[in-house]
Amino acid sequence: MEMKTWRHVFQDKKVLVFGDTGFKGSWLSLWLHELGAAVCGFALPPDRDDSHYSLLKLGSIIRHVDGDIRDLQQVQGIVDAFKPEILFHLAAQAIVRVSYQEPKYTFDTNVGGSVNILEAVRHSGSLKAVVYITSDKCYRNNEWVWGYRENDTLGGRDPYSASKAAAEMVFGAYLNSFLAATKDFGIARARAGNVIGGGDWAVDRIIPDCIRALKKGTPVLIRNPHSTRPWQHVLAPLSGYLTLAAKLLEDPKKFSGSYNFGPRVESIKTVKELVDQVISGWGHGEARISPQVDAPHEDGILHLNCDKASQLLGWYPLWDFDRTILETVKWYKQVSTGQSTMSVTKEQIASYMGD
Numbered sequence: 001m002e003m004k005t006w007r008h009v010f011q012d013k014k015v016l017v018f019g020d021t022g023f024k025g026s027w028l029s030l031w032l033h034e035l036g037a038a039v040c041g042f043a044l045p046p047d048r049d050d051s052h053y054s055l056l057k058l059g060s061i062i063r064h065v066d067g068d069i070r071d072l073q074q075v076q077g078i079v080d081a082f083k084p085e086i087l088f089h090l091a092a093q094a095i096v097r098v099s100y101q102e103p104k105y106t107f108d109t110n111v112g113g114s115v116n117i118l119e120a121v122r123h124s125g126s127l128k129a130v131v132y133i134t135s136d137k138c139y140r141n142n143e144w145v146w147g148y149r150e151n152d153t154l155g156g157r158d159p160y161s162a163s164k165a166a167a168e169m170v171f172g173a174y175l176n177s178f179l180a181a182t183k184d185f186g187i188a189r190a191r192a193g194n195v196i197g198g199g200d201w202a203v204d205r206i207i208p209d210c211i212r213a214l215k216k217g218t219p220v221l222i223r224n225p226h227s228t229r230p231w232q233h234v235l236a237p238l239s240g241y242l243t244l245a246a247k248l249l250e251d252p253k254k255f256s257g258s259y260n261f262g263p264r265v266e267s268i269k270t271v272k273e274l275v276d277q278v279i280s281g282w283g284h285g286e287a288r289i290s291p292q293v294d295a296p297h298e299d300g301i302l303h304l305n306c307d308k309a310s311q312l313l314g315w316y317p318l319w320d321f322d323r324t325i326l327e328t329v330k331w332y333k334q335v336s337t338g339q340s341t342m343s344v345t346k347e348q349i350a351s352y353m354g355d
């Protein structure tokens with residue numbers, strides 16, 4: 001689907017975004033707003049003053065409600081009050097390491113919260129399309145070299161990955177038991193992983209760690225230099241979620257299901273290669289290998305086969321690894337030298353759309 005046609009699809013549509021204060025949700029909410037949608041976000045308030053959501057002052061251009069997805073009444077309340085036609089669910093405890101420290105909170109949010117959202121979805125009379133975001137980590141990781149397909153076995157060794165696999169099971173049960181038979185309604189789940197881009201300040205993610213060190217003039221510490229990851233720019237999976245919503249509106253039953261959104265295999269690089277490229281884009285800096293002996297287990301290579309999204313939705317990632325790093329570093333540099341976050345972020349969205 002041509003991105004140029006999206007304005008016709010999303011113009012004046014009521015779109016509810018769970019997780020709008022987060023990294024991906026803030027980019028998605030602004031993109032939807034740019035496409036003319038009437039956006040309402042629901043999430044916990046941002047946890048830092050320099051969050052992407054706060055720097056964009058997103059709360060002043062979209063409607064936003066502070067709330068907790070673990071509370072069914074609040075979730076049901078916002079769906080009943082706003083009456084969205086489209087819903088994106090991106091609210092989650094999204095950090096693997098935090099899931100080791102806070103396993104119950106992670107399961108309560110990622111599984112219980114998702115149950116609450118699906119409860120509200122099944123009682124809604126307004127919804128036509130729902131995109132439910134989980135993760136590539138929902139698959140059982142067999143440490144294969146080839147990409148995981150949508151029908152591969154679910155799994156998850158750590159609490160975060162298991163919570164995402166469990167959220168998938170919950171989705172399947174609601175789909176089969178309640179939602180598949182609903183007329184004029186489509187629902188799909190989307191799995192992506194290792195998203196990078198401007199505006200992410202999360203602790204324990206490699207790009208924010210790099211930028212913090214480079215800004216301070218200290219070495220970038222790399223814990224797992226040889227771990228390989230399929231890196232993709234945040235706009236790539238978001239373009240997949242938007243394509244999916246547009247297709248669900250067009251033909252809900254045909255496009256309901258599961259979709260992977262990942263980069264091409266050329267973008268599978270080691271953490272060291274990523275950091276070196278970031279340092280080169282920044283212009284100066286130093287990387288230092290700093291293995292952590294007591295680090296909790298993190299799965300090795302896992303990448304996604306995205307043939308289904310390409311063939312059924314016509315979706316492809318547009319930026320290669322070099323462009324992904326270039327745009328990411330450019331975002332942080334421009335914002336740290338005083339350019340407006342809004343103009344930098346809007347410019348990248350326009351550039352991704354080929355405007």
Ligand SMILES: NC(=O)c1ccc[n+]([C@@H]2O[C@H](COP(=O)([O-])OP(=O)(O)OC[C@H]3O[C@@H](n4cnc5c(N)ncnc54)[C@H](O)[C@@H]3O)[C@@H](O)[C@H]2O)c1
Pocket residue numbers: 018019020021022023024025042043044045046067068069070089090091092093094095109113133134135136192193194195196202
């Ligand atoms: N960033 C990545 O690399 C990546 C990779 C794979 C999957 N994902 C998934 O994509 C989605 C978005 O990820 P992100 O990187 O933007 O995460 P993030 O941590 O930046 O944002 C999470 C959002 O969820 C909200 N949230 C968390 N707990 C909540 C609760 N109890 N009630 C209401 N809102 C709550 C936060 O307020 C925030 O708006 C998540 O489902 C995540 O698991 C992210």
